[in-house]
Amino acid sequence: MxxxxxxxxxxxxxxxxxxxxxxxxxxxxxxAGGVKLVACSMSMDVMGIKREELIDGIEVGGVASFLGESDDATMTLFI
Incomplete structure (x- = not known):
């Protein structure tokens, strides 16, 4: 909130x-523990957030790329 x-x-x-x-x-x-953080490209577009505003190490991707990469993951969290 x-x-x-x-x-x-x-x-x-x-x-x-x-x-x-x-x-x-x-x-x-x-x-540091190896967690991969991915920001949603559509949400960024809707909210007017630019790639340069993200903290270092954050990748940008859409739902399709998330689904493709999550096949090999042992754990995922999609918010």
């Missing part, structure tokens, strides 16, 4: 209170 910016601030506060790593820290740990 965004709630005018308050949603992000509230989540960060609760995560810190509960001693949970920040989202950037969790993403870095996931990437």
């Amino acid at each position: 965004h709630m005018g910016g308050m949603g992000t601030a509230m989540m960060k506060h609760v995560m810190k209170q509960k001693n949970v790593d920040s989202l950037p820290e969790m993403l870095a740990l996931a990437q």
Whole structure:
């Protein structure tokens, strides 16, 4: 939830209170552990997000490429 910016601030506060790593820290740990992160090209287009705005190491692909690559994966998460 965004709630005018308050949603992000509230989540960060609760995560810190509960001693949970920040989202950037969790993403870095996931990437270091070999997790492949792929941003949806259609969602990026709809939301006006450019490739240059993504964090390093994020690939861009569509549903078809996800389905093709997920055949060999042991685990997938499509959000």
